[in-house]
Amino acid sequence: MKVTLYLAPSLNGMITDSMLGTRFVSKSDWMRFAHLAKEYGNAVFGRKTFEDIVSAGELASLTGVKLFVATRQPISNRQRPGEHGPFVEFVSGGPKKILDLVGEQGFANCLLGGGSELNSSFASANLIDRVLVDLQPWLLGDGKPMFLPADFRVRLRLGGVRRLSDDEVQLTYEVIR
Numbered sequence: 001m002k003v004t005l006y007l008a009p010s011l012n013g014m015i016t017d018s019m020l021g022t023r024f025v026s027k028s029d030w031m032r033f034a035h036l037a038k039e040y041g042n043a044v045f046g047r048k049t050f051e052d053i054v055s056a057g058e059l060a061s062l063t064g065v066k067l068f069v070a071t072r073q074p075i076s077n078r079q080r081p082g083e084h085g086p087f088v089e090f091v092s093g094g095p096k097k098i099l100d101l102v103g104e105q106g107f108a109n110c111l112l113g114g115g116s117e118l119n120s121s122f123a124s125a126n127l128i129d130r131v132l133v134d135l136q137p138w139l140l141g142d143g144k145p146m147f148l149p150a151d152f153r154v155r156l157r158l159g160g161v162r163r164l165s166d167d168e169v170q171l172t173y174e175v176i177r
């Protein structure tokens with residue numbers, strides 16, 4: 001299973017802001033994410049990121065993408081049967097359990113969509129293979145970083161640099177094992 005982490009952080013590495021939330025991320029960037037998720041056929045989110053997507057009314061742009069949502073709660077506390085349709089599955093477990101499920105459903109590649117806490121769980125378990133970073137033209141002083149502090153060190157090799165718009169750059173990094 002190859003895991004790609006996709007992030008749209010501010011230049012100083014924040015993925016959400018205390019006032020703006022994720023509104024600093026360009027609309028076109030969200031569309032790029034949704035497009036990639038459709039190519040992968042799946043995406044994995046932490047429960048808080050998933051709830052943000054739902055409350056922003058963006059779930060429809062992921063129609064047809066199998067979504068796995070990590071939680072530490074019993075599933076019955078988090079999802080009523082059929083609540084979000086058959087494409088959303090809450091998983092009461094960490095990265096390994098999630099990837100087992102993704103694999104069991106026939107996917108060889110997995111798109112990890114954040115947020116900070118879930119990213120740290122994946123990095124700590126050394127389960128990230130590729131990182132796509134779409135830098136957003138902001139410096140944000142009061143936000144959440146790409147990863148919550150945790151005990152991991154992951155070495156990367158730059159795979160590509162792409163100008164996405166006047167102000168946005170995409171960096172692709174491969175994890176060196």
Ligand SMILES: NC(=O)c1ccc[n+]([C@@H]2O[C@H](COP(=O)([O-])OP(=O)(O)OC[C@H]3O[C@@H](n4cnc5c(N)ncnc54)[C@H](OP(=O)(O)O)[C@@H]3O)[C@@H](O)[C@H]2O)c1
Pocket residue numbers: 006007008009014015016021022025045046047048049050052053070071072073078092093094095113114115116117118119121144
């Ligand atoms: N700009 C960007 O690229 C970007 C990308 C993604 C997210 N975001 C933003 O980041 C923010 C959310 O990040 P966050 O760190 O607060 O939350 P998060 O990682 O999205 O979700 C945290 C929740 O996920 C579950 N979880 C996390 N790690 C787990 C593990 N190892 N095993 C089982 N469950 C686990 C827990 O759910 P329970 O509490 O249910 O147990 C936890 O409370 C949101 O504002 C979101 O919009 C921004």
